[in-house]
Amino acid sequence: MYSQAEENYLKTIYNLESRQGSEVSTNLIASKANTKASSVTDMLKKLAAKNLVQYKKYQGVHLTELGRKSALKVIRKHRLWESFLVQKLNFKWDEVHDIAEQLEHVKSEVLIEKLDAFLKYPKLDPHGDPIPDAHGRTILNKTVVISAMKIGSAGVFVGVRDSSSEFLQYLNKKNLALGDRIKVIDIEPFDGSFHIETRTHRLVITKSVAENLCLKNVK
Amino acid sequence: MYSQAEENYLKTIYNLESRQGSEVSTNLIASKANTKASSVTDMLKKLAAKNLVQYKKYQGVHLTELGRKSALKVIRKHRLWESFLVQKLNFKWDEVHDIAEQLEHVKSEVLIEKLDAFLKYPKLDPHGDPIPDAHGRTILNKTVVISAMKIGSAGVFVGVRDSSSEFLQYLNKKNLALGDRIKVIDIEPFDGSFHIETRTHRLVITKSVAENLCLKNVK
DNA sequence: CGAAAAATTTAGATATAACTAAAAATATAT
DNA sequence: ATATATTTTTAGTTATATCTAAATTTTTCG
Known part of the structure; x- marks a missing residue:
């Protein structure tokens, strides 16, 4: 199989590709991977x-079908283990x-299938991200990031795009949790920051934070 | 912390040392570690x-106190994970x-403490080996290997010294399982092989197999 | 004891995955 | 369009953990 380093690159490229659509650049990968x-x-x-990957000098990369499948296997494992850690430990x-x-x-392979069964085949991980099944398929999880919303629209906070402990601890501090109803009150034209409101309080978040909060049933 | 390679060496040296008493030789480590x-x-x-480790050229090694503690931490983790895999998965x-x-x-550190709690603080792993606690302490588990037993003595099979799948599958095939009562019927002076008897059958095992089966309450 | 055998160490190479600094290609901007 | 800035690649280095082959030390035994 692939080395840890290779698996980490596949995962990084997969994530960037799915947020980007197009080819992924060397520098972007470097910054995400801290190299x-x-x-x-x-x-x-x-x-x-x-x-x-399909790679042409100076032109960026994208995953091949094999690369995509391999990336999804790593992501499946990551999200199942996260589910285990939260649900069981x-x-x-x-x-x-x-x-x-x-x-x-x-x-x-057996380990991850047995873990999946032990957890009763969860569909979402603790951060609201869909868990690919053994074939790489996920439930469709149509969400909108706050940064793409208009003033006055609202939805239910169901997922994050950044699941680092730093970001999640920031959300804890700001009293934002999965399941909260969030409404966009205003958008600062100057710096793109968002004024948002939950059932209990109001706050301002930067554009980059807004890009990492996923909402469902946005109207 | 220590690299995987370092941790593996610590574990190997610890195991050899506890079965040997004295200094461990370079070649012995190499053969156990497949290097x-x-x-x-x-x-x-x-x-x-x-x-x-304490190391003097050509004189073999033994673990320092730090080395022993570090080895026990790795062994604790190994045995707790084995318990998890058998009991939960x-x-x-x-x-x-x-x-x-x-x-x-x-x-x-937190992971292993939470895993320990989840498993209800098991004292023995699935192969009958004692699981060190967070301080490196184990229950005393006084066992005798068959190779050290005399003709006519008997005991309860409670552990193995080799937990490789090859060895365990051999035991499965020979219908030997933890909990079986085993009696030494005869010892071949020629090659040191042991004739043993369980409640259900008799068989001959080589000396090296006899060195890897641990019995309790031997009389 | 001293020669032969066995065990161990050294020297030098290899593979992986990172890095820095310099070179090359691409993009941007006046 | 051409100079400048940015991005990307290349070349050369480093660290880890292996290996083989040769050299050295220790052990064994006649």
Whole structure:
């Protein structure tokens, strides 16, 4: 199978690709992966040699079908382990990301199928992200990020795009939790920050925070 | 913390030391770890530099107090994960070793404490080995290996010294399971093989197999 | 004891995955 | 359109953990 480093790159590229549509650039991968562009170039060549990505010098990359499937397997493992940590071991949603980053690289098909069964085949992880099944399929989870919403619209907060403990702890501090109803009150034209309202309070969030909060049933 | 390679060496040295008493030799480590003696020498120097082992050229090694504690932490993790795999995920005892070899290297103190609690603080793993607590302490589990027994003596089979799937599958095939009462019928002076008897059948095992079966209440 | 055998260490190489600094290609902007 | 800035790649280095082959030390035994 693939090395941990390779699996991490696949996951990063998958995530960037699905948020971007188009080809993913070397620098973007480097910043997400906390490495240098030169390291990314090296790895892209390796992934291309293994037919995991389509790569043309200076033109960015995108995953091949094999790459996409491999990425989804890693993501499936990550999200199942996160579910395990929260549901069975009583971790909080902001504590599981780094541990799951390690667990996701454990090699065993049987293990992950048995874990899935033990957890009763969950469809969403603790951050509201859909868990791919063994074939890479997910339930459709039509959400809108706050940054794409208009003034006056509202929805239910069902997921985050950044599940780092830093970001989740910020949400905890601001009293924002999955399930909350959130309404967009105003958008600052100057810096793009959002004034939002929940059932209990109002607050201002930056544009970049708004890009990481996913809402459902937005009207 | 320590690298996976370092942790694996610590575990190997710990196991050899506790079965041997004396200093552990380079070649012995190499054969247990499936590497070459030269690789072992390199690693021993590294471990010595980190104060994990006492090492003198050509004289073998033994763990320092720090090394012993570190080894016990890895062993604790390994055995807790094995218990999880068998008790919660319904793996068989011969299927868990390789997966636990991977899981044991996941870095998180909290994780292992929560796992321990989830499993209700088990004292023995699925192979009958005692699980060290957070301080490295284990219940005393006085057992005798068959190879140390006399003709006519008998006891209850409570543990194995080799928990590789190959060995455990051999035991399955020979219909030997934890809890069985085993009696030594005869010892071949020629090759040291043992004729043993359970409640249901008789069989002959080699000396090396006899060295890996642990019995309790031997009389 | 001293030669042969066995065990161990050293020296030098390899693979992975990172890095820095310099070079090359692409994009931007006057 | 051409100079400048940005992005990306290349070249060369580093660290980890292996390996083989040769050298060295220890052990064994006639």
